Amino acid sequence: MRIKKIIKLMSVGMLVVIILGFVGVFPVFSKSSEVTVLLQMRSGPEATAMEPVVDYWNKHYAASTGIRVRQVTISRMGYYVKLFNQLVSGTQVPDIVFPFGFGIGKIIEYLEPLNSFIEDESLFSSPQGNRYDIKDMFPAMLESVTLNGKIYMLATDVSAxxxxxxxxxxxxxxxxxxxxxxxxxxxxxxxxxxxxxxxxxxxxxxxxxxxxxxxxxxxxxxxxxxxxxxxxxxxxxxxxxxxxxxxxxxxxxxxxxxxxxxxxxxxxxxxxxxxxxxxxxxxxxxxxxxxxxxxxxxxxxxxxxxxxxxxxxxxxxxxxxxxxTHCLGLSINKNSQYKREAFKFMSWVTFGEGAKIYLDNGGIPPLFSLFTAPEAKSPLPEMAEAVGKYGRAIPVxxxxxxxxxxxxxxxxxxxxxxxxxxxxxxxxxxxxxxxxxxxxxxxxx
Incomplete structure (x- = not known):
């Protein structure tokens, strides 16, 4: 009888360990509290490349993370005026926006600084819990979206x-x-x-x-x-x-x-x-x-x-x-209700397997690991040197x-x-x- 009780207690203990293990990977998000993060893109090749990325996330990770992403694409015509007006109005959506790197200064007060999210291992990591490396991104890309030490965007595309x-x-x-x-x-x-x-x-x-x-x-x-x-x-x-x-x-x-x-x-x-x-x-x-x-x-x-x-x-x-060099990328609306959830997806898109999917569909994510991979084709290796070594950004x-x-x-x-x-x-x-x-x-x- 006593042995059965011990076994029962051990089983409960193991279950708790297993649950805590999953909580370690997904500390904030759960299926029972699924939220929908709204991602707004500008029409064009970047929006087209992002669609399969969003689809992949929703099929493979929405259930386990409790984060579902919905992409909305608006016209290129007058895009930045629309974006500016949205943010100034104080609207809570979209949660994730798609600004232009060297135009970020005008809207920076309406964007959420990302430093605390980057420092949070539960957020700046893959859905499986593997930590990302901020140094994988070309330095000029981060420089181009940093003001007073605060980072306001994660780059999806590099241009030079x-x-x-x-x-x-x-x-x-x-x-x-x-x-x-x-x-x-x-x-x-x-x-x-x-x-x-x-x-x-x-x-x-x-x-x-x-x-x-x-x-x-x-x-x-x-x-x-x-x-x-x-x-x-x-x-x-x-x-x-x-x-x-x-x-x-x-x-x-x-x-x-x-x-x-x-x-x-x-x-x-x-x-x-x-x-x-x-x-x-x-x-x-x-x-x-x-x-x-x-x-x-x-x-x-x-x-x-x-x-x-x-x-x-x-x-x-x-x-x-x-x-x-400058970039296009993803930023978080300062008034979003789902900043942590938005960042979890953003980090996967820009540093995780989402970046590779984006690359395969026409995007140009500025990561050393992708540009110098054995299978990388021109112009990626050339750009790794040009942008990685000589890149410089307009100050914010x-x-x-x-x-x-x-x-x-x-x-x-x-x-x-x-x-x-x-x-x-x-x-x-x-x-x-x-x-x-x-x-x-x-x-x-």
Missing amino acids: PLLYYRTDLIKTPPQTWDEFIEMAKKFTKSYNPDSPTEYGTVWMAKPVLDDTLCWLEIFWAYGGSFFKEGSYEPNFNSPAGIKATEFLKKLSDSKVIPPDVVTYEYPEVLAALQTGKVAFAIEWNAAYPDLTNPKKSPKVYDKIAITNPPGVKQADGSIKRVVE FKDQMTVIFMNTKHLNKVFIGEETPEEAMENFNNEVYELFKERGYFEEK
Whole structure:
């Protein structure tokens, strides 16, 4: 009788241990209290890539975690205005939003800081309880969404301007920005009538976003910074700002680019490479699938390589390169009722098996483990070096987008001859200073 009692007590004890073991994996969530987390995406390839990720989670983990995810996709047209209005209104849904990395400053006060969730092993871990490693993500991705030490987004996609070149024409791509122009002359018919291409290169010079983001790779390589150290005082009229802008002036004056280059952004640069109009160019990493597709790029699909952008030679002979990099990603609405549940799903999407599913469906999750995996295909290994080693992000501040568009206006004036590089940077710097003065930046830092 006593033995039976002991066995019974042992059985109960084992059951408690087993239950506690499961609670260790799922400490907060249970099937009996299932909640639905609303994820809002912007229409486009990212939303399409996210759909199978959400489906997989719901099929495999909704029951065990008590977290079900519902994806809602809204139009790209006016997306950020809609997102801003939603968050400002104080609505509790969507729980998870999909901002743009360098536009996060404007909405950051409406987003939940993620640091405490990342530090919580029960949340920053797989549904099976395996801890994720924050260092697996490219440092620049975290830098791009961090303000005062607080992280506000986990990146799902990385974007960077890289150097594409024709391998049948170029053995060694240009290593410095000076070499960039000299090599472009070699492949421009006005300099070399035997050139196989009409122009050596092209540039995203349309006054939108791309021109500034590409310019930053030169600006930073020359040692430039947005602000003077320890302050929000703009530093664009520095020698680095002038030299970077002089490069664009020299590029334009040398006529190694098409004369209508001020109308060029991503699609036009892509077309110039696809048609064999140019030998090399700075273009977004997103172009790689199209440029290596036999149907979309029959002239060059097997003759295109991707590498780091050029840089600036230093006194010791080394080359300083910087890759402008930014991200798309997931953030938590500060007014969400289900912040912990939202983060559990988010961490799985960005660091767990969800990231691999997202990658397989067209996403570009910036993880070293995925980009350097044995089965990784171009351009992932190349991007692991470019973004992982040389990546740099625009600093986070409220008026990021406003400042970017101010710069594009002045870069455009340089291209069309309305301002010198010195005038452009001086005027740009003054405009930013006045904007910051008006909005109280100098009282904040």
